[in-house]
Amino acid sequence: MGRVSNAKERLMEAVLELIWTGSYGNTTIDQICEKAGVKKGSFYYFFDCKADLAATAFETNWRVKRAELDSIFSAAVPPLERLQKYCQFSYQFQSDMKSKYGRVLGCPLFSLGSEVCTQEDKLRRKVQEMLAEKCKYLASAIRDAHASGVIHAPDAEVKARMILAYYEGLLTQARIQNDVTVLRETARGIFSMLGVKGKQAVAA
């Protein structure tokens, strides 16, 4: 079996943090290696290039995120409450990041996607896949809400894409402004797009 190590994992963690707190283009392989405490020779032992590492890192990280989403969007929870919970979770998460890094960091997927989509097609595809998956959680909650009669939304997929755009747009605004309060409106906006009355929203 030979020697074992967690250098690969350290590299993936490092690149995620660097991209998230900075940007893809501004992150160099040397920086990644330094942050991970790994020499460049080892970097190229595990990965072909920066894009390869980033793709693997985002993919791996997505598994963790997916588990979180599975819990938040559990079918055991009433559908509108899932959305509410998701907004709360997101707000809390961004607040924590602001405490940790001094900055609101938004959605790494969206920022990365927007930055590299014209240059790194493999990364672009990965990001697109993950965003599509995110959308499915929303669509499923919307479908359930429609089925239970609390909203009228026969076009769940369309609504889900609308809501995702809004949600990601808000996160990006929060990142640019470095201000979490932008995210206060998240749930309100989502419910108004779904045509939920104020009382229902509070009750959810």
Add this chain to the structure above:
Amino acid sequence: MGRVSNAKERLMEAVLELIWTGSYGNTTIDQICEKAGVKKGSFYYFFDCKADLAATAFETNWRVKRAELDSIFSAAVPPLERLQKYCQFSYQFQSDMKSKYGRVLGCPLFSLGSEVCTQEDKLRRKVQEMLAEKCKYLASAIRDAHASGVIHAPDAEVKARMILAYYEGLLTQARIQNDVTVLRETARGIFSMLGVKGKQAVAA
């Protein structure tokens, strides 16, 4: 007065195009100079660094955009119609860019802002200012619509920020997916956020 030239303008055009079709971080000063047909010495005659050029270029470009917005959001046009027109204009514009560059490019302001906000504070501020201005056009249309009774929106600023987030989110999604059809929903989403009934929307 000495020699005159448009090298400064050529540099600004070049950097806008390169950032837009690619990214800020991936754009080098050499590339900018080559595209503009300007030598590096001249670059540094006009600008201190890439960030300086980018800030100036976006600022200058914003004046053009502002004139377009002034026309689209003319007070002579019924408020909801302004929003509709804006969505149409945006769709057309992105389609044209796709024809020209083979890619949907989204909103350069938003992409740039998201990319550099943690690294280039001067640029970040500029972007934030321009986004805030954009928001004002929306807010004013919403206020007018509220005043004329076609919608109920006493909180025009809040609604405007929501709509901007949605709009920019959609543009970014279109960029990532390289697909203009994403933008088909733009007006529908905006009107549903404003609580406009279908008939009103069509009539607008």
Add this chain to the structure above:
DNA sequence: GAGATAGTTGACTATTTAGTCGAGTGAGCT
């Protein structure tokens, strides 16, 4: 047409960066 001014040029340096390679090293297997 003489200056002054505004802009141009190319050659240069120093640094950063991506990527390579061959020799080494340590953990587990037999």
Add this chain to the structure above:
DNA sequence: AGCTCACTCGACTAAATAGTCAACTATCTC
């Protein structure tokens, strides 16, 4: 014990990149 394989290391090259500078040139004003 010793072999093997997974991994590490550091020193290297080549290229890209930012930034500088002094000499040059075109145009405008008087």
